[in-house]
Amino acid sequence: MDQTQHNPRLNSSEFSQLWTSYMQDSMTICTTKYFMQIVDDADIRPVIQQALTLV
Numbered sequence: 055m056d057q058t059q060h061n062p063r064l065n066s067s068e069f070s071q072l073w074t075s076y077m078q079d080s081m082t083i084c085t086t087k088y089f090m091q092i093v094d095d096a097d098i099r100p101v102i103q104q105a106l107t108l109v
Contacts, residue, residue, distance in 0.1 A: 086105055
């Protein structure tokens with residue numbers, strides 16, 4: 055059985071998309087954690103907590 059290894063490299067467009075997604079996710083986590091620290095409304099706190107579990 056012929057086992058050919060295929061290791062394609064990412065092109066610049068694919069790499070850019072991955073990097074952009076990573077940066078957006080990182081920013082979302084940071085801002086959501088900040089919102090959790092400053093929220094005063096008891097009705098909103100569970101919504102923010104749920105959002106934090108989704109990211």
